Amino acid sequence: MANKLSQYYAPTLKEAPKDADILSAKLMLRAGLIRKTASGIYEWLPLGMRVFRKVENIVREELDKIGAQEIILPAVQPKELWEQTGRWEEYGKELLRFEDRKKAGFCFSPTAEEVITNCIKRDVKSYKQLPVVLYQFCIKFRDEIRPRFGVMRSREFYMKDAYSFCETEKSAEEWYKKFFEAYNSIFTRCGLKFKAVEAESGNIGGSFSHEFMVVAKTGENAIEECVECGYLASDEKAGKKCPKCGGKYKSTRGIEVGHTFKLGTKYSESMNAKFLDKDQKPHPFIMGCYGIGITRVVAAAIEQNNDENGIIWTKELSPFDIHLITISEDEKVLAQANLLIKEAEAKGLTVLWDDRDKQAGMKFKEADLLGLYNRIVISPKTLKEDSLEYKARDSKDATMWKLSNVKTKLNDLT
Amino acid sequence: MANKLSQYYAPTLKEAPKDADILSAKLMLRAGLIRKTASGIYEWLPLGMRVFRKVENIVREELDKIGAQEIILPAVQPKELWEQTGRWEEYGKELLRFEDRKKAGFCFSPTAEEVITNCIKRDVKSYKQLPVVLYQFCIKFRDEIRPRFGVMRSREFYMKDAYSFCETEKSAEEWYKKFFEAYNSIFTRCGLKFKAVEAESGNIGGSFSHEFMVVAKTGENAIEECVECGYLASDEKAGKKCPKCGGKYKSTRGIEVGHTFKLGTKYSESMNAKFLDKDQKPHPFIMGCYGIGITRVVAAAIEQNNDENGIIWTKELSPFDIHLITISEDEKVLAQANLLIKEAEAKGLTVLWDDRDKQAGMKFKEADLLGLYNRIVISPKTLKEDSLEYKARDSKDATMWKLSNVKTKLNDLT
Numbered sequence: 001m002a003n004k005l006s007q008y009y010a011p012t013l014k015e016a017p018k019d020a021d022i023l024s025a026k027l028m029l030r031a032g033l034i035r036k037t038a039s040g041i042y043e044w045l046p047l048g049m050r051v052f053r054k055v056e057n058i059v060r061e062e063l064d065k066i067g068a069q070e071i072i073l074p075a076v077q078p079k080e081l082w083e084q085t086g087r088w089e090e091y092g093k094e095l096l097r098f099e100d101r102k103k104a105g106f107c108f109s110p111t112a113e114e115v116i117t118n119c120i121k122r123d124v125k126s127y128k129q130l131p132v133v134l135y136q137f138c139i140k141f142r143d144e145i146r147p148r149f150g151v152m153r154s155r156e157f158y159m160k161d162a163y164s165f166c167e168t169e170k171s172a173e174e175w176y177k178k179f180f181e182a183y184n185s186i187f188t189r190c191g192l193k194f195k196a197v198e199a200e201s202g203n204i205g206g207s208f209s210h211e212f213m214v215v216a217k218t219g220e221n222a223i224e225e226c227v228e229c230g231y232l233a234s235d236e237k238a239g240k241k242c243p244k245c246g247g248k249y250k251s252t253r254g255i256e257v258g259h260t261f262k263l264g265t266k267y268s269e270s271m272n273a274k275f276l277d278k279d280q281k282p283h284p285f286i287m288g289c290y291g292i293g294i295t296r297v298v299a300a301a302i303e304q305n306n307d308e309n310g311i312i313w314t315k316e317l318s319p320f321d322i323h324l325i326t327i328s329e330d331e332k333v334l335a336q337a338n339l340l341i342k343e344a345e346a347k348g349l350t351v352l353w354d355d356r357d358k359q360a361g362m363k364f365k366e367a368d369l370l371g372l373y374n375r376i377v378i379s380p381k382t383l384k385e386d387s388l389e390y391k392a393r394d395s396k397d398a399t400m401w402k403l404s405n406v407k408t409k410l411n412d413l414t
Numbered sequence: 415m416a417n418k419l420s421q422y423y424a425p426t427l428k429e430a431p432k433d434a435d436i437l438s439a440k441l442m443l444r445a446g447l448i449r450k451t452a453s454g455i456y457e458w459l460p461l462g463m464r465v466f467r468k469v470e471n472i473v474r475e476e477l478d479k480i481g482a483q484e485i486i487l488p489a490v491q492p493k494e495l496w497e498q499t500g501r502w503e504e505y506g507k508e509l510l511r512f513e514d515r516k517k518a519g520f521c522f523s524p525t526a527e528e529v530i531t532n533c534i535k536r537d538v539k540s541y542k543q544l545p546v547v548l549y550q551f552c553i554k555f556r557d558e559i560r561p562r563f564g565v566m567r568s569r570e571f572y573m574k575d576a577y578s579f580c581e582t583e584k585s586a587e588e589w590y591k592k593f594f595e596a597y598n599s600i601f602t603r604c605g606l607k608f609k610a611v612e613a614e615s616g617n618i619g620g621s622f623s624h625e626f627m628v629v630a631k632t633g634e635n636a637i638e639e640c641v642e643c644g645y646l647a648s649d650e651k652a653g654k655k656c657p658k659c660g661g662k663y664k665s666t667r668g669i670e671v672g673h674t675f676k677l678g679t680k681y682s683e684s685m686n687a688k689f690l691d692k693d694q695k696p697h698p699f700i701m702g703c704y705g706i707g708i709t710r711v712v713a714a715a716i717e718q719n720n721d722e723n724g725i726i727w728t729k730e731l732s733p734f735d736i737h738l739i740t741i742s743e744d745e746k747v748l749a750q751a752n753l754l755i756k757e758a759e760a761k762g763l764t765v766l767w768d769d770r771d772k773q774a775g776m777k778f779k780e781a782d783l784l785g786l787y788n789r790i791v792i793s794p795k796t797l798k799e800d801s802l803e804y805k806a807r808d809s810k811d812a813t814m815w816k817l818s819n820v821k822t823k824l825n826d827l828t
Contacts (some may be wrong), residue, residue, distance in 0.1 A: 070421075123423070143514055
């Protein structure tokens with residue numbers, strides 16, 4: 001059952017709202033992917049939601065593959081736990097604090113090291129139960145003083161956060177590597193050009209970290225790459241540490257979409273979270289944490305892939321596989337459209353059908369704005385040639401597909 | 415790749431914590447499905463999470479089928495919108511209110527009529543764009559004065575809320591019916607015994623509503639059923655309205671898991687949300703709203719299906735399809751286990767393998783507590799008979815499966 005654009009809640013805009021301050025935000029608003037509810041707080045509309053779920057599913061599949069297990073931690077977290085690590089004071093005003101009706105202190109989770117460490121401290125007593133590796137998709141809140149760049153630096157956002165608890169340094173490093181590789185698979189599967197750079201650990205803490213950067217001219221971070229040995233670092237890191245080879249850096253721009261941290265025992269020690277080794281001696285868990293900004297990935301994909309007409313989705317993230325445009329209400333056109341949809345769906349391809357009674361030019365313009373990976377046009381003119389017109393969003397040229405050949409051609413899109 | 419219990423984060427408890435006040439909460443805590451973070455606030459651990467996602471996926475599939483479209487609305491919602499309908503004042507202390515760093519007023523969403531009505535008011539201008547039917551899965555918060563019954567009456571919870579916006583009464587009623595039928599499909603697919611009763615609308619408002627009740631002796635609501643005509647009502651409703659036939663009610667217990675409301679124009683009028691009809695005349699949108707407590711469904715399923723030994727999952731909600739127990743580390747036992755897993759997974763069946771070095775009796779006890787739908791035991795004893803042992807959780811008797819016959823037998827479990 002194709003989704004008809006006439007019945008689809010994808011309200012497009014000719015002009016982006018004035019306060020949209022970055023290309024991806026402008027395009028997401030214009031294409032009806034998101035809307036702003038309040039400063040730094042957004043609604044995700046159906047087209048945006050489909051991309052969101054695609055990213056989420058890729059992340060889930062890759063983390064399940066390495067043996068991480070899914071949980072959900074609370075968004076509303078008790079003050080007591082944040083006091084144990086000192087972050088209740090340290091975190092600053094970005095931590096949204098409030099009281100419940102009984103005047104107990106809580107915060108809206110911007111990250112979850114305290115709560116997860118408390119879980120493991122409570123449930124895991126012995127080295128035999130280790131490693132424990134968990135992840136969640138959960139809404140987060142960071143009360144930015146100046147929310148900007150649309151969902152890129154919003155206050156409310158969705159993050160996948162994962163945590164590993166290990167017995168030994170060796171095991172902790174193995175898990176760090178597994179996540180590192182899973183992240184490579186995730187961003188590769190999303191169809192994005194990205195680089196993993198060595199980075200500083202910031203207010204999460206820990207001894208070692210990498211940032212995963214989507215390459216984009218408009219990125220707010222610098223990616224420093226040594227021209228001699230190819231060593232990659234964030235600009236902050238590059239300022240403190242030269243590549244071993246002593247070579248020079250060249251700089252490109254990137255958008256941070258993931259961050260892996262080797263935490264060590266920072267949280268387990270401050271929260272007194274320990275396990276017993278085989279000689280019944282207590283040790284603090286050796287931790288790692290691993291984040292991916294799900295909502296950020298969607299915006300970064302757009303920053304990387306667009307042209308003057310709109311979004312260019314990668315094949316993997318395209319909200320639907322095919323944008324079908326019919327021109328005229330001609331019976332033959334409609335019949336051919338229904339047949340195409342049937343054949344596409346039989347191959348597992350999803351279709352958004354622009355069935356509206358609008359001018360062809362306007363339909364083409366909107367198709368470019370929405371940026372679905374494949375576009376197919378059926379009109380009396382194409383049918384006169386026993387054909388339909390196919391165009392990939394990232395290509396300039398359309399080609400004609402003979403109707404007799406459509407099934408085969410659709411195979412190439414799967 | 416089977417999940418091995420030795421590496422699975424499913425911390426079971428011999429005794430439920432003292433403050434667990436209802437059977438499902440006791441079993442969910444004992445079986446390691448959930449843990450309490452603070453009063454009315456819970457963590458969902460991997461086994462619980464798998465059931466949660468199964469419910470979520472069933473709900474999503476059935477709502478997609480009727481043509482509803484998925485979105486996500488913010489959890490943090492601005493005071494201004496709630497003031498427009500008067501609910502900022504009316505809602506009472508269950509509405510968790512707070513200020514951001516700039517002293518702007520917000521609440522944690524317990525429901526989203528205001529925000530969604532604001533969306534539609536902004537984006538939908540013409541009758542041509544109607545109906546619009548949207549749903550979301552999002553975390554909610556209701557600051558209950560006395561949180562109890564585990565995740566059944568928690569403060570933080572996950573709900574699927576859906577909203578329909580229509581041009582005419584007729585269309586509004588059609589959508590109400592579509593949701594009513596989708597809800598029937600959803601709870602049927604979950605494998606639950608349930609009844610849909612006519613109900614009062616409470617603080618959501620509107621003219622007409624139904625509650626979907628999972629039948630359970632321990633339910634906190636009464637289901638009133640007319641012995642003559644079979645008319646079903648909530649106890650509150652039954653007190654105000656007799657069945658047309660004039661018959662008497664008989665009472666059973668139920669747990670509310672879903673609620674459908676014919677809202678009419680309550681919200682669209684107070685928020686001045688209007689569309690233009692074909693004569694360019696403005697009318698308020700005719701609304702419906704439809705909730706399912708995802709976390710509540712999991713608990714209700716347990717209240718309905720359990721015995722003195724633990725949970726009895728329905729086939730559809732079982733966190734894994736098969737609970738595999740191996741007894742002894744015998745090479746032949748392990749080889750047979752690996753073969754079984756391979757064959758089961760080839761058929762799309764998921765396996766949780768109790769591979770731990772524990773006593774058989776203790777493994778059986780835990781299998782009963784976790785309550786997976788199918789249990790398979792492989793031991794030197796069963797292999798001596800060229801067999802493995804199969805038992806459904808809801809049956810008293812185990813049967814032996816000849817190894818040569820396992821593939822066929824597994825087909826019956828799909």
